[in-house]
Amino acid sequence: MISVKFFASVRERLGRANVDLELQAGSTVAEVLAQVEGITGVSLAGQHLLAARNQVHVPFTEPVADGDEIAFFPPVTGG
Amino acid sequence: MISVKFFASVRERLGRANVDLELQAGSTVAEVLAQVEGITGVSLAGQHLLAARNQVHVPFTEPVADGDEIAFFPPVTGG
Amino acid sequence: MTVRVQQEAFHLGAELLAHAQPTAGAVVSFLGTVRDYSDAADILAMEIEHYPGMTERELERVAQEAQRRYDILDSLIIHRYGRLAPQDPIVLVAVWSLHRAAAFDACRYLIDVLKTSAPFWKKEITPAGARWVTDCPGCRAGTQHGHVHPDVLEEC
């Protein structure tokens, strides 16, 4: 099981703030995103997306382990 | 007549804060300084000195006019 | 080194006093406030969303990195979230050092890196409706410290 979180415009687009997923063996962050799109029926293609694994910025090629917290969000605009 | 002012270590070295001088025709700031050294009997040779004419930084080659306020002081150390 | 993420307003003067460093000769601070307008639209309010947990971690990481890179005595970062009004303070970055160069460099480093890495998102509330601020500083040429985003799915 992994916990997936969404923020800002991604959260609004998906209509939810989080989802729990069964992890598929050998998954990367990119594959988690594909699972999310499948479940929600919403495509995020063309969006500028960033990802975090366990609250640290990671590339989409990052492997995912069971129990991880994965997050997807648009470029940050704080400060 | 010109008014000559001294600040900080220059004031202390000369033992006075100001002196009024009769202007010699064609004088520059450097010649005013020589007059000051003559009057006070104190040499400022070897000192890092700056000069101002009417409250504006000037080089020692600056000509001086009657009624001017001339000042001599060490490098500034504010801020 | 102090990092705070909070909804409440803060007062620059009080914060600098509270974190004063007796041995510091220089303090450089940056205060970012909500502007009145943006792209010619009036701003009625600003809503700031963040990623609780990751935000604090990320700010602590950049604060530690600044401490490693620059000869500074201490730093303070306060960033607000929630609904803010025009002219409200959003972010404060302050750096204490013996000499001014390190404080200027570190303060600028902190705000530059924070803006491209700390998970905050701004939404502007204008008379025409709400809209996410989509500006991506790291995607623009000339960002001082480069583009810190580790990856993107699509070009911005």
Place this chain on the structure above:
Amino acid sequence: MTVRVQQEAFHLGAELLAHAQPTAGAVVSFLGTVRDYSDAADILAMEIEHYPGMTERELERVAQEAQRRYDILDSLIIHRYGRLAPQDPIVLVAVWSLHRAAAFDACRYLIDVLKTSAPFWKKEITPAGARWVTDCPGCRAGTQHGHVHPDVLEEC
């Protein structure tokens, strides 16, 4: 644009509030304070002498030059003179702008130029006696804005 030369203490927070610019999105401030020690000697007090009249003129000149060089909304310079204690504020430079880069650049420009051109002189009072601070930043290599002294009689 405000320039003040005064004996009294000032409070950073109160000054920034009093000079707040509604349209500014960024405020960068530099606060210089009296240090506790210098070259391994304790500092009991700092006496600052200035050239009344020329000091104000010179500060106004650098403030105008900053306004001309950088895209800023406003600036504030406060510099004290007289007898100060360790940790007392000496100088405050604050700059308001729409975007942070101009405020950082202008604030640094102001303090750098002020330090080499405004007629202030510091005397440190230590247990071993009083001594003028003789440091000449403009004579050191690497000063950001060059040596503004127009001339010297002798090499420093």
